[in-house]
Amino acid sequence: MDAVLETRSLCKSFGALTVAQNIDFRLRPGERHALIGPNGAGKTTFVNMLMGALRPSSGRILLGGDDVTRAPQAQRVKRGLGRTFQINSLFRNLPVLDNVALAVAERRRIALRMWRAAGSYKEIIEESTQLLATLGLAGDLTTPIVDLPYGKQRLVEIAIALGLRPRVLLLDEPAAGVPSAEAERILQLLEKLPPEIAILIIEHDMDLVFRFARRITVLVQGEVLLEGTPQEVARDRRVHDVYLGEQHHG
Amino acid sequence: MMHGGGYTVDARIRWPEWLPWIAALAGFFLLPEYLSLGARILIYILFALSLDLILGYAGIITLGHSAFFGLGAYVAGIVSAKLGITDAFVQMAAAAAAAGLLGALTGAVILRTRALTLLMLTLAITSIILEIANKATWLTGGADGLSGVVVAPILGAFRFDLFGRTAFLYCLAVLFLGWLLARRLIYSPFGAMLTGIRENTQRMHAIGAPVYWRLVGVYTLSAVMAGVAGALLTQTNQFVGLNVLGFEPSGELLVMLILGGVGRLYGAFIGPVAYLIAQDLLAKQFPEYWYLGIGLLLVAVVLFARGGILGLIDKWMPFSKPAASAKASAR
Numbered sequence: 001m002d003a004v005l006e007t008r009s010l011c012k013s014f015g016a017l018t019v020a021q022n023i024d025f026r027l028r029p030g031e032r033h034a035l036i037g038p039n040g041a042g043k044t045t046f047v048n049m050l051m052g053a054l055r056p057s058s059g060r061i062l063l064g065g066d067d068v069t070r071a072p073q074a075q076r077v078k079r080g081l082g083r084t085f086q087i088n089s090l091f092r093n094l095p096v097l098d099n100v101a102l103a104v105a106e107r108r109r110i111a112l113r114m115w116r117a118a119g120s121y122k123e124i125i126e127e128s129t130q131l132l133a134t135l136g137l138a139g140d141l142t143t144p145i146v147d148l149p150y151g152k153q154r155l156v157e158i159a160i161a162l163g164l165r166p167r168v169l170l171l172d173e174p175a176a177g178v179p180s181a182e183a184e185r186i187l188q189l190l191e192k193l194p195p196e197i198a199i200l201i202i203e204h205d206m207d208l209v210f211r212f213a214r215r216i217t218v219l220v221q222g223e224v225l226l227e228g229t230p231q232e233v234a235r236d237r238r239v240h241d242v243y244l245g246e247q248h249h250g
Numbered sequence: 251m252m253h254g255g256g257y258t259v260d261a262r263i264r265w266p267e268w269l270p271w272i273a274a275l276a277g278f279f280l281l282p283e284y285l286s287l288g289a290r291i292l293i294y295i296l297f298a299l300s301l302d303l304i305l306g307y308a309g310i311i312t313l314g315h316s317a318f319f320g321l322g323a324y325v326a327g328i329v330s331a332k333l334g335i336t337d338a339f340v341q342m343a344a345a346a347a348a349a350g351l352l353g354a355l356t357g358a359v360i361l362r363t364r365a366l367t368l369l370m371l372t373l374a375i376t377s378i379i380l381e382i383a384n385k386a387t388w389l390t391g392g393a394d395g396l397s398g399v400v401v402a403p404i405l406g407a408f409r410f411d412l413f414g415r416t417a418f419l420y421c422l423a424v425l426f427l428g429w430l431l432a433r434r435l436i437y438s439p440f441g442a443m444l445t446g447i448r449e450n451t452q453r454m455h456a457i458g459a460p461v462y463w464r465l466v467g468v469y470t471l472s473a474v475m476a477g478v479a480g481a482l483l484t485q486t487n488q489f490v491g492l493n494v495l496g497f498e499p500s501g502e503l504l505v506m507l508i509l510g511g512v513g514r515l516y517g518a519f520i521g522p523v524a525y526l527i528a529q530d531l532l533a534k535q536f537p538e539y540w541y542l543g544i545g546l547l548l549v550a551v552v553l554f555a556r557g558g559i560l561g562l563i564d565k566w567m568p569f570s571k572p573a574a575s576a577k578a579s580a581r
């Protein structure tokens with residue numbers, strides 16, 4: 001099957017530091033794919049390039065078969081790309097509901113409406129409410145993010161991205177910084193996502209990765225060391241040497 | 251939390267929101283000798299509202315908002331004094347169009363920048379317009395200002411009188427419309443989206459908002475509103491001078507808004523009232539202490555009352571807080 005998201009010889013350097021070296025990457029529709037690698041390997045940078053938040057130095061990015069290398073973020077999102085952030089990037093002073101409603105409103109193209117009150121757009125509010133309910137946040141709709149416990153903030157990160165109904169979802173360490181019990185809950189929620197969404201997840205916890213992903217790409221110093229099934233990756237000596245052997249956390 | 255719209259807020263007008271209008275009408279009947287000061291206050295409220303839209307809601311910082319106010323003022327004056335068009339609404343429409351055009355053009359250039367760069371660019375633009383107004387004597391009257399502005403009776407019926415009654419009510423009516431529009435906008439999905447940009451631009455990009463175009467859009471709207479305020483100033487004074495352009499009116503406006511409270515809609519009302527009345531009472535008597543006093547007051551506001559006067563009122567009077575409606579969650 002054709003890839004929904006693909007990169008060809010993607011390169012990026014910050015001055016002398018190379019953080020992406022000829023990355024050839026393919027994500028198929030509905031695939032569950034993990035991107036792993038030590039701290040500073042260039043995983044977040046890769047996501048930023050896929051989204052259009054960062055310009056690659058060279059190489060191409062294809063979304064749904066079309067070249068989007070130079071397309072702005074807004075266009076990529078309209079074509080079905082969504083992401084979450086490793087470090088919370090929320091509307092901190094706004095209620096939980098608004099955090100999601102803003103995304104839903106963008107998707108439904110009502111964000112430019114200037115006359116009717118936002119609160120009168122029932123379809124936006126209902127959809128956002130339902131989405132938050134599936135993530136167990138039904139009781140927090142009017143709570144501002146600043147008053148929300150960190151673990152729930154991580155869920156709002158995901159909720160905002162889901163509000164876009166993406167075809168391709170890029171999850172940058174969705175469970176970063178949460179205790180393992182909560183990380184487990186986040187993973188369960190991710191496992192329940194519609195199977196047609198292609199998901200690329202960056203995650204340090206190997207148990208979670210092996211459980212969730214059907215394919216794994218190992219990135220080391222901006223280079224793809226290996227791509228394969230969880231079994232293949234688990235067997236690979238080099239992966240053990242550079243990654244699985246050491247003890248670390250993002 | 252700041253006062254603003256959004257999806258969980260009840261957008262209906264609450265009773266305290268009628269107070270400014272009642273106060274304005276009471277002032278009209280009870281203080282007839284202050285009507286020209288009153289009209290000036292109303293004009294600055296409209297001007298401050300336009301600044302609040304971009305600064306308070308969209309988070310665009312600017313020291314150049316006088317560019318649009320001043321351009322509106324000059325265009326209204328030129329349309330009257332040079333082209334002989336005396337219809338108030340035509341003058342105003344011309345001012346609004348010119349200011350909007352300037353807003354769209356300059357906004358498109360500068361709104362890709364941020365913070366200090368943006369601040370400097372906005373300042374540069376109003377300084378350039380000031381210089382043009384100063385040099386183009388044949389059109390603007392230069393340093394002498396532009397006189398000979400004639401405004402026909404409003405709607406053919408209300409002549410601008412010596413006591414400033416018509417001027418006051420005219421400004422009040424225009425401000426009322428401006429307030430209605432601004433309020434609608436703030437509570438709309440567009441307003442919520444602007445707040446999103448102010449709160450987290452990175453995330454707005456990630457949810458697919460073309461942030462730059464949205465900023466150009468609101469900047470243009472705000473410029474139109476400032477241009478209308480400028481036209482009002484020309485029409486009520488029947489004169490335009492260079493003091494509508496450059497840093498000073500921009501800075502003064504910023505002080506008024508910060509004093510009143512940024513991003514709260516009614517901060518734009520309270521700020522100009524407090525500032526201009528204080529100026530009227532104190533600046534002439536103690537000219538040497540006026541700016542010192544304003545400076546100290548600003549420091550105090552920034553240190554102890556980030557929400558300005560309105561922020562303090564909110565703290566003490568619970569009624570003025572926007573009710574996050576329980577209905578939103580029940581729906």
Ligand SMILES: Nc1ncnc2c1ncn2[C@@H]1O[C@H](COP(=O)(O)OP(=O)(O)OP(=O)(O)O)[C@@H](O)[C@H]1O
Nearest residue numbers: 014019037038039040041042043044045046086250
């Ligand atoms: N804007 C930038 N300018 C300069 N260097 C950068 C920039 N962004 C990232 N880097 C550097 O690029 C390298 C890769 O960073 P990146 O955040 O992509 O790593 P990562 O794989 O996501 O790591 P982690 O597991 O810690 O999240 C790091 O050395 C980082 O310091």
Ligand SMILES: [Mg+2]
Nearest residue numbers: 043044045086
């Ligand atoms: Mg990272």
